[in-house]
Amino acid sequence: MDRVTMEDVAEEAGVSINTVSRALNDKPDINPQTKKEILQIAEELNYQPNRFAKGLRSSKTSTLGVIVADILNPFFSALLKGIEKSAREDGYSIIVQDTDEKYENEQSAIQTALAEQVDGLLISPVQTNDQTIMDLRNSDLPFVLLGRHFDDLETHYVVTDDVKGAKTAVNHLIEKGHERIALINGPSHISSSKERLRGYRQAMKNHGLSINESFILEDNVMIEHGYETAKNLLAKTPSPTAVLCYSDFVALGVIKAARDEGLKISDDLAVVGYDDIFFATCLEVPLTTVRIPKKKMGKKAFKTLKTLIGHEENVTELQKIKLETELVSRQST
Amino acid sequence: MDRVTMEDVAEEAGVSINTVSRALNDKPDINPQTKKEILQIAEELNYQPNRFAKGLRSSKTSTLGVIVADILNPFFSALLKGIEKSAREDGYSIIVQDTDEKYENEQSAIQTALAEQVDGLLISPVQTNDQTIMDLRNSDLPFVLLGRHFDDLETHYVVTDDVKGAKTAVNHLIEKGHERIALINGPSHISSSKERLRGYRQAMKNHGLSINESFILEDNVMIEHGYETAKNLLAKTPSPTAVLCYSDFVALGVIKAARDEGLKISDDLAVVGYDDIFFATCLEVPLTTVRIPKKKMGKKAFKTLKTLIGHEENVTELQKIKLETELVSRQST
């Protein structure tokens, strides 16, 4: 049994293919009555539009590309979940690609997305190089950056307010009486690292605290835990009494290192994570962390992209969206 | 600047569209020299085949559907990562859908996949009902079950040997001297739960240990931690001295509950997880767990599906693949 086409429906309804098309696509110029009949018949026959014919004709595919840096990272999984859900609700399919934080993969992923003729693209860029994104801007494919953005490259993006997020976290630590506060940050080429560093510096400065530059360390995102880095940090004299981490994963590593040193979390070393992923609550000492509204962010990114797709070539105003984070205070501080 | 088509290439090369098609698709009946020239020109012009035209003609899409129960679950993320990688290497794109372990979502996801005209489907079924999968079997879309399978429904699948996995874990606990061993299992409609229960029973029986049926509990997969369940379990008298958990997440909940009770992990309560997800090593007491080769499983599932797609309508032999797990012994036992 072959797939049902518009022709089948047309025949059954005794009208032309075109009329069927009008009915199915909510076009004007059709008798409500015929329309109703056609829809009915299409339903009975279980008509499913052929995406490829449609895509070929209209060059609209109802498919979006999503390029994330690492699906295994719960932060991105959660974004993906939000994106998938809202896209699906809106009739879009998503094609997912994973770059493993490697620039060359980003390049080929974007190439692939272009070849796939997606209607739009959501990307969390690797940021070791901005060439691909620049190229992309020169193509006419609408895209929105996800969670990361460039200082010197104007694009649409949906991120969180990382300056503020880090600032709030540091303020919290200062309120708790800490002065020797360290930062184990992500790679400095990533915008969120840069901004969190800014937030950290601002908060310290605002409270008149001097910054020990050796307390500012950088870690790899992919390795996802700051164990070694924290080891180094804790070996310093004087050692910090509090650490703000780039992610909850990094915080895990820090906690492990602290345990090795016989330090008690909170009492001897306060730890603040970032992201608020599931297991933050499950630790021996539940983790204080900066919560990112991940699913919401995914949804928002989709909505934003959809707006762009709607307006097409139009000079749409640049969408620069910063969502708020929330400090979730638990027992690690 | 419009997209480059075969026509453009043909014009540039001074040949017919058809010849270009022959060159680009490695068809016979073409002069090696002209072929070479055409490929050269296609390259220069950066020709990209139009998937939709291609799909329309050949009804092959180079796209696979992947339907997982919960992207947020690191087990599925890891599968996805393996699938994405191997699919990409082979020129396939993947369209991802998430069912949130809900049967109605599975139904619509499969409908969607059908409408999307993917070449094949990878599914981790919800298993509260097998109707969708039965329907799918009656369509001619090749599909492979992922991580879960049905007893009474013959399909291709790639899973792990859950009977053996659980048995090995229980054996390990018995070797350590435990006799009151509990099982906090997943929902009983999921095949892996059923099989792990079988493995548990077999291991206990083989060692002549009697099973306290009240030590066998069932938990929700989505909630992803067995905290409440473990609370109940630990309140029993006599209480178990060891627990095998359905996942590392469940194990986390158990550990938390044990902490509440003032029980020391390993000494007072031995805990074995399942999956071996990242943070299993990062816990205060690193978790002994049954490692599932997740990425490998993803790759294997893709390969299997690809075989089916190759052979098309053919009565291909049923692929029932069970991968081995590995008990990773850490400090929680």
Place this chain on the structure above:
DNA sequence: CTGTTAGCGCCTTCAT
């Protein structure tokens, strides 16, 4: 309001 016509870009006969 409805039908006819003409492709979208590609691949598959069938000629040459």
Place this chain on the structure above:
DNA sequence: ATGAAGGCGCTAACAG
């Protein structure tokens, strides 16, 4: 070894 013609299923333009 190459080209011409036709059509996959659909939508958009133009007639009526």
